[in-house]
Amino acid sequence: MIDSGLESIWRAIREDVRVQQSNPLSGSDLAAFVAAFEASSMRGAADVLDLTQSAVTKRVLALERRLGVALLERGRFGVRPTEAGRVLYPEAKQALAALREAEEALADHRLHAGESLALAASHTIGEYLLPGWLAGFRATAPTVHAQVAIVNSAGVLAALRARRAEIGFVEGLDPLDGLDVVTVRHDEVAVVVAAGHRWARRRSLRAAELLREPYVAREAGSGTRIVAAAALAAVGVEVRPGLELASTESVKRALGSGGFGLLSRLAVETEERGGTLRTVPLRDLPLRRALRAVRDPRRRLPRPAERFWRWLGERAEEEERGSAPAAAGAATAPRSPTSSRGSC
Known part of the structure; x- marks a missing residue:
């Protein structure tokens, strides 16, 4: 009572x-x-x-x-x-x-009534790969309007479960049980330093050397950070962040003041070409990861999302066979595909 x-x-x-x-x-x-x-x-x-x-x-x-x-x-x-x-x-x-x-009912109505495409992508994929893929897809479906939420990998899976997104893109180690999965590309996480850093001219580093420098990290839920931490833990190295930032761009800017980051090579291609940042591989510890597209097989996708899902798979298969048109390139089509259900 x-x-x-x-x-x-x-x-x-x-x-x-x-x-x-x-x-x-x-x-x-x-x-x-x-x-x-x-x-x-x-x-x-x-x-x-x-x-x-x-x-x-x-x-x-x-x-x-x-x-x-x-x-x-x-x-x-x-x-x-x-x-x-x-x-x-x-x-x-x-x-x-x-x-x-109420939100799901309205979202289903809106998405079935129009040519909308609701996506959620982790930061590396959403910022450096997905824009090019969507440009390639829109060449075959010019009336489709894509809406992209860029969050960390856990946020992507939450958006799928809440039906705020029809297709998601993840880069971390989150379990994907019960989801349809397509590996759209493989990526490498590297040690990143400013061009003037003492490591910038090194050919490689031992993992233990990371303990001697300040670590500028992404936030705790970042897929990039989780993958790097798991690989380093496997060789007995645990690096603690001296600074945590919510975006890759913030990490890159902070590196100008010293320290190192663990970032996707995709995220620093422009800075490497411009000579402001350098990537240094870890000796005998390749930090490779799969970048995956995911969907809930229990949900019937609206037509635009179904078309985009097929497009991802078809273009990935063409790239794997080496028969994709040269014009597609890395910017407009996924690479190194594998398809599965509930893998990870």
Whole structure:
């Protein structure tokens, strides 16, 4: 049983969530609260939502101000719900589920009604490969309008599950069980330094040498960072970031002040040609990875997405056989393909 004060809170919450159309609770604030409730920490909620910890905290505080009641207790233990938080949690889950259903229904209607193509891509693929692939695809389907969300690999898979994306592109080590997978290209992660760095003229480095220099890293959820960390851990080396940045471009700019990065060679091709950055291979430790396109086989794709999925596979097969038109090149078609279901 809950006392009369909590009953009043419960009634107010239900009225806000279900009835007050003129001033409803924020879906993003509710999502932050639910994630923190389930993870028992703001950091865990931030990882789930692909946000910064401060952003999650601000959203929970905004919800508490809106309701006029504390929902979570903070401490060294992380966070735990107050009585009011426990009352709100099932209602918030129900409200978020209703919002997702509404969004999915509208998205399906919009995508089936038009020539839209909803994609989600990890940073390396989305910034350095996908624009060229889409240009090649649009030559065969000029009426298709692509919308691309660029997030880390975990965010790509979340977008697929939430039906915000029809096809995703990932570069990390996340499990892909139950998904259709096409390996669209292979990539190499390399040590990257500024042209004036003392390593710039080295032919190679031992992995242990990385411990002697500051590491400028991508954020914790980055597929590039995860692949590099796993390979280094296999030889007993753990590099700790001296600086974490949310984008590859930020890492490249920061390297001008010293230190090293672990980045895709694709991401630094322009800087290498311009002479501002250098890549240095690790001796006896090739950091190769597969770049993959993924889709949910349980979902019937709209016509534009189905065409693009076939295009990716067909062009990849042509490249593998060496019969793709020369004009396609690396910029407009994937390379080194393999297809599977649930591999990784």
